[in-house]
Amino acid sequence: MKALRNLFDNIKPHVQKGAKFEKLHSTYDALETLFFVPNTTNKNGVHVRDAVDLKRTMAIVVKALIPALLFGIWNTGYQHFLSLGVDASFWEMIGHGALKVLPIVIVSYGVGLGIEFMFAQIRGHEVQEGFLVSGMLIPLVLPVDIPLWMVAVATAFAVVIGKEVFGGTGMNIWNPALVARAFLFFAYPSKMSGDKVWVSGLSKGEGIVDGFSGATALGDAASGNMAKFADGGAFDIWHSFVGMIPGSIGETSTLAILIGAIILIYTGIGNWKIMTSVFAGGYIMGLLFNLWGANELMQVDAVHHLLLGGFAFGAVFMATDPVSATRTEKGKWIYGFLIGMLAIMVRVFNPAYPEGVMLAILLMNTFAPLIDHYVVQGNIKRRLKRAKVAA
Amino acid sequence: MSEVIKIKKGLDIQLAGKADKVFGQAELPELFAVKPTDFHGVVPKMVAKVGDKVKAGTVLFFDKNRPEVKFVSPVSGELAAVNRGERRKILEVVVKADGSDEKESFETAKPADLSKEQIVEKLQAAGLWPFIRKRPYDVIADANETPKAFFISGFDTAPLAPDMDFVLSGQEEALQAGIDAIRQLCDNVHVGVQHDAASKVFNNLNGVTVHAFNGPHPAGNVGIQIHHTMPINKGEVVWVAQPQEIVAIGKLFTEGIYDANRIAVLAGSEVEKKGYYRTKVGASISTLVKNNVKTDDNLRYISGNVLTGTHIEEDGYLGAYHSQVTVIPEGDYYEFMGWAMPGFGKFSLSRSFYSWMCKKKEYRLDANMHGGLRSFVVSGEYDKVLPMDILPEFLFRAILVEDIDKMEQLGIYELAEEDIALCEFACTSKQPLQAILRKGIDLMIKELS
Known part of the structure; x- marks a missing residue:
């Protein structure tokens, strides 16, 4: 910790105004404030301030999303093996799910934060924290079989058109994560709807056991197929609440979402x-x-x-x-x-x-x-x- | 006193370092200063020169825009220095006391025998007029205006603030004399008191309407009290003053002097001997805090309270309207991974730190900002700590885009910086809301005059 602080203190003079790498100031600043709450003190106005800041706020929301993410990872594996008709252990399901879901999360964060840093650099602003949450929301509202390049394109679209053109975090009109989803929904509808995209492997034509359809509960209902909604069916109240149903990665489990809701409401953030x-x-x-x-x-x-x-x-x-x-x-x-x-x-x-x-x-x-x-x-x-x- | 007005919104910050109700002993300092920056909108024009002999009550400077508003020396001595800042702006007019305690003498008089004009003239001549301020705008009152009321808040709810009943005990007579004088200016004097305190001092006053308030800070702010009893609409003016200033006004009439004596509380987590001290307007705090603080770390000395006070040095001067000196840690440190750490022992309105698990009675807060400036993101934070029928965020937005009509409609007339200080405290985005409001007020004054 001390060594890290010294490292930052050593670099600082080189990125100050007028120094050789002054252009990199906002990147330096973002990294520094990631590790250390700055030592700035109040000058005018109030002398004491609430300990909360935007980083903390956003970190709480990301924490609240973790139950939904974890459940989504498990459910991805669960649905996959269900569709194959193969018995799999809990860890096999997690393993499969993680392999499918984590790349989407990484691409979303990588592309989004990259663009945020670029914009901060160009504007000479501090990097704002809004994307910490958007970067997690985007993967959770996508179907698991989405190609990674689409995730990248949608994220870029959301950050640039959904947020930065308005002036960055705090200025946007629409929720950036939903802008990303809406973009994919209208640009690549075949990858965002239908019966094949919600369960990993289906769109690649992997086998389906008899009686399994990759359709979501709402898809089934829309096509008049109400059999699974009865008690004991795949989409009954209990399955829908816990979330063992096909759907976007993070949205299926109302239970996991409620845990997040409790965190958000209790902390006063949501x-x-x-x-x-x-x-x-x-x-x-x-x-x-x-x-x-x-x-x-x-x-x-x-x-x-x-x-x-x-x-x-x-x-x-x-x-x-x-x-x-x-x-x-x-x-x-x-x-x-x-x-x-x-x-x-x-x-x-x-x-x-x-x-x-x-x-x-x-x-x-x-x-x-x-x-x-x-x-x-x-x-x-x-x-x-x-x-x-x-x- | 009929009903208790309940204030629900607000926040009492449980700051460590509350002073007991005892008087501490400290010598009066050698240096005193009148700071033009304490008075919003005043452009000082010097009357006395460096080296001049002055008495308590001798005019030092006046306001260039309103020559009748004069500012006087709190003690007798010699004008030692005029400290200037950028663009030669006068920051401090320093008087070195000679200890002789000579006073300019003004005639004693019975307020009832004088007309409004005579009272105004007397107050202006004795340098007491600057202590009468007005809402809207929270600036020195204009004698040509007719206020609809005169409002005095009889208690202070700010963190570590002095107990007014304690401060005023023994000064009832002068207070009443001051009230009598005020009544000649405006025969509609209101006093706000705390519902559960005995407040004998105020309840025994003649000729005032007493309102009782119950609730957390900012219930003691005069602006909040006015809002709940007689809200200020466009074109209306209410004059306000603080109790100790009324006492000084009273003494002008009973004793014929400019009385600069104040009782100030010395508080804060870093102070060794906390307590109440007899001092004067503009006194250097050096004798109060010297060898009386706990550490050698960087400390923040504040004239006033932690929400609205002025940052001064350890040999700085007490502000004209302040009766409190607070010392807290400066907090200029880096905190490792503050956004991820559990944060036991941190004070926050949100429960985003685990400090809700172990609520402390008192918090040793420092002046660290705990984050960087951001645009408005979180909503609803300000509404929780502003007990007024005002939408603060929309007002701030109106100020930022300089929309005069909207500012007026959204209630800028009713607000002073102290009323929204808690909003600034709570702000996740660390916005300088008091500065924004003052910018809006300055704009209103400029555009509407």
């Missing part, structure tokens, strides 16, 4: 209002559709709806992204509720692709400033009224 209202909105919409019951998806139980697809993952990790969400407290209720309703609505009506969470969140990201605007106007009106009463 917003409980948004999470609750997304689930409430989804549940109410599910109930309404149950009453209507025009197609199979509408007949899926409202609670079951919340356990399927990316709903829980979106509610806990995507909708709560503070930058792209509403920033007023009242707005958060409205924003979350609408995401929940829209997600189920799109899911039920979309003929091409039976999932709506991504689009619902992106749409509400777009409208978040509008919601905030009305909340702010409400505040302004209330204050004006007060003046008139006084006068």
Whole structure:
């Protein structure tokens, strides 16, 4: 630790303004602050500050994502061997899953952080921490059989178009991870939907045992295949909750996601209002559709709806992204509720692709400033009224 | 006193180093200073020259924009130096005391016999006018304006702040005299007190309306109290002063002197003998802190409290509006992997450090920033510690883009830096919110005058 500190202190003079490697200042700074909280002290204003900073905040979110990641790794192996009809041990499943999932994580972080560093370098800014979370979110919302080059292209698109063009972390309109997913969804639909992409090996034509289909629960429901939803079926409430179903890497296990949610809410990093209202909105919409019951998806139980697809993952990790969400407290209720309703609505009506969470969140990201605007106007009106009463 | 106004939002930072209610003994220092930088928007114009003999109450300089606002020497002695900073801006006007304690004499008078104009004139002549400040903007009051009320906060909830009841005990008479004078300026005087404290001093005052408040900091801030009793709308003005300043005003009328005496609390985790000390406006803190701090490490000396105070040196001067000196560690160290370490014993509003497992009663906080400046990312942090019907983040954004209309609509008239200091404390992105607010206020003053 001391040696590391000395190393940084030795390099520092060479990257200061006017020195030979001054261009590398922001890279140096990013590495230094990664290892050491800087020694800067408050100059004006408050003399003491809360110990939390953005690095800590982001690190907590990444920690909260780890249960979902670990489960995703296991489930990738589990689904793979299930499709082959081969019995495998726990560690074989983990091993297979890790081989499939970790490269995606590495590519996502490598490409994303590379671009972040480049932009910081060009702008002469400090490297901002936002991508620490996005880099983990991107792999978790992708199907496991996605080619790595697509991950790289999507990540690059998300960081540049989704974030840096707006000015970096804190300035973006949409959640960068969802931008990446949306990019892949529209650019390479064949790799993002269908029955083959969700289980590793299927798209390469590896054998399937009888009775196994790689389709997700929602895919099955959309095509009218409701047999597996019954108690004891592959997509019953219990399987859907624990997450032993095909789907994007990190989104299948509502259980693992809930562990993350508890971490986020307890630490105060994730917003409980948004999470609750997304689930409430989804549940109410599910109930309404149950009453209507025009197609199979509408007949899926409202609670079951919340356990399927990316709903829980979106509610806990995507909708709560503070930058792209509403920033007023009242707005958060409205924003979350609408995401929940829209997600189920799109899911039920979309003929091409039976999932709506991504689009619902992106749409509400777009409208978040509008919601905030009305909340702010409400505040302004209330204050004006007060003046008139006084006068 | 009818009902207790409950303040729910806010935060009491449990800072180590609270002072007991005892008086410490310390000699008065040799040097005193009046710092023009303590008064927002004042452009000092010197009257006295270096080497001049001055008495307590002799005018040192006045405000170039408002010549009637004069600033006087707190002690008798010799004008020792005028310390200037960048572009020859006057930072400190230093007076070396000669110990003779000579005072300019102003006539005693009964406030009731004087008109408003006479009172104003008297206060301005004696250099007491700068202690009457106004909201909006938190600047020295303008005598030509008619305030809708005069508000005094009778308690201070800031970290390690002095107990006003203790400070004022024995000065009830002068306080009442000051209130009587204030009532000639504005016959609508309000005092905010803490609901559970006895506050005999304030409850026994004549001619004031008392409001009781209950809640964490910033409940003791006069701006918060005004917001909950008579919010300031566009075009309205409320004058404010602190209790010890009212005492000084009272003494002008009863004794005919400029009284610079203040009782200040010396507190903070690094102070050896904490306690209350009798000192004067602008006194050098050297005699208070010399041989009275615990370590030789870098220390941060603050005139005022840790949220709003001014960073001074160990031989710096007490600010004009301050009755507190705080000493905390400077904290200029590197912390290894701070974002990943468990962080037991760290103080945070979030539970992102494991310190929630072992809550401490008191925290020895230092002046380290604990991170780098970032753009606004986390939302809702400010709302938790600002007990006002104001959306602080949107106000700050309006200030940053210099949108005057929005600033006005979002409540800039009601805020002073001290009210949003806790927002700055809590800010994950380490934004300098007090500086941003002052920038907005300066812009409002410039555009609307």
